[in-house]
Amino acid sequence: MRYLVTGASGFVGRYLIDAIRRDEPAAEIVAVDRPAAAPPANVTRVAALDLLDLDALAAVIARERPDRLVHLASFSSVGLSWHEPVVSFTNNTNIFLNVLECVRRSSPQTRVLSIGSSEQYGLVAPGDLPLRETTPLHPLSPYAVARVAQEHLGEVYVRGYGLDIVATRSFNHVGPGQSSRFVISALAKQFAELARGRADRIRVGTTSVIRDFLDVRDVVAAYLALLARGARGEVYNICSGRGIRIADAIAIFAGFAGGTPAIETDPALVRPVENEIVVGDHAKLTAAVGWRPTIALEDALRAVYDYWLTA
């Protein structure tokens, strides 16, 4: 089996490639990433290119004709999308459209996994919880609009051109190596600094909100299960199905660090519009492929905390 992974050097890419290597030692893995990225060592080949360069991408797809393509490349920050909406949109929607177009032209048998986001749901009404795949989408940021357009393009390429695409709406995920731009990683990093005596307080955004977090190892297990057994043209939530308040994650980290620090609210971390509760329902995914989350939240948080203790 030949895999092509875009964004292979990113946080999720490294876990995905490790999981493929573990499950399928003989798999060929082609890592696609920007020239400046440092791809993982355990891949078969590396292709360095900008996914906005359609011709460069077309040459790689035509040469590799992968069995499975996992499109992880994304500018996935909501905050960045507000500062640089054009960069965010092109590096989400346009790069995905380029991937699909190259697959259509020269490798139409490739199964494509299109990674989307719980941000696509946008402003959530209390009656919509937990979020199901049938819940209407009300994208509220440039990033969310870009992800909705990506999912719509996938549908059109399935129905109109017969491509084999499976889509996800992935909820928050956590794990060692994630950028501290994301809340759990940011908290773990600050508590690790605290435990090492390098800080005396932590800075937070809105701690009352409830989110649905998955360990990145469970996320990549879902991706591989969908590649193997997901239904063509369908979209699946990837989530734990359980909400945790940010304040509760803070309490767990305080337990690891052995004490409750001073906590300051940093206005720069508070978003102008924010959902109180975002929790998904993974019943469709579980029914389709048998996937369930396996890693308890406390274990997931511990791994992130331990990572920052030595990072």
Next chain:
Amino acid sequence: MRYLVTGASGFVGRYLIDAIRRDEPAAEIVAVDRPAAAPPANVTRVAALDLLDLDALAAVIARERPDRLVHLASFSSVGLSWHEPVVSFTNNTNIFLNVLECVRRSSPQTRVLSIGSSEQYGLVAPGDLPLRETTPLHPLSPYAVARVAQEHLGEVYVRGYGLDIVATRSFNHVGPGQSSRFVISALAKQFAELARGRADRIRVGTTSVIRDFLDVRDVVAAYLALLARGARGEVYNICSGRGIRIADAIAIFAGFAGGTPAIETDPALVRPVENEIVVGDHAKLTAAVGWRPTIALEDALRAVYDYWLTA
């Protein structure tokens, strides 16, 4: 009042500029179009650029800071979007995003009219007719996806950045000068050829389908009414509210031409997936701005037919 019109040289652009000139003789009109386009003579200034060139566009918007911006530029063919999905998407969604970004950066007081399409509704369930702005969108072509993304980006720029954007979902429009890629213009052209003894039959696609056609003069009247009195952040159907079967349009043209010709179905004109009926409801537009269609369909068809008799 200073207007900036993108796609100023196109079919709708010429009618819009004529209408502005008629209503507001002293208006400044800045025509933006591709270097290869031939802009109308009755504008104040011309800016030749590719809207995908963000820097070139930014310079024009910063210099002109128009009161009103009408974004007519579009690759508006559904058929083209299936052949060239990347070209279609970038020349709809990305050019619009560039327009909004330039307005946000240097002319945030500009009122923007975002032109969308009835194609955004996609596959229509019989219970959804007539289509209202609240009907869910199920875009079914690359073009339709691009237009939905455009509308979503508009919403985000209104809510997130406070821009002043009014959006439309414009249904089929007809008028002299429209490309014969569009069905009514194609039929009129063929009947004109027939009347001039240059053809002995006409070629058609699926004639049983029902569509909602507006004369382009009514369309541009709606655009100017929305610029003057539309509500910021809202989207409005622009349609006649009445369906006509393509076969009935053929019968009207046969009346003009003085006889019923041989009619052949051209498989190239039959679409793989097509709605039986697309009819909109313009109640929201009428309530908001007082607009109603004023030109009877037969008069609209006559104008198109007369155009092709001498074209």
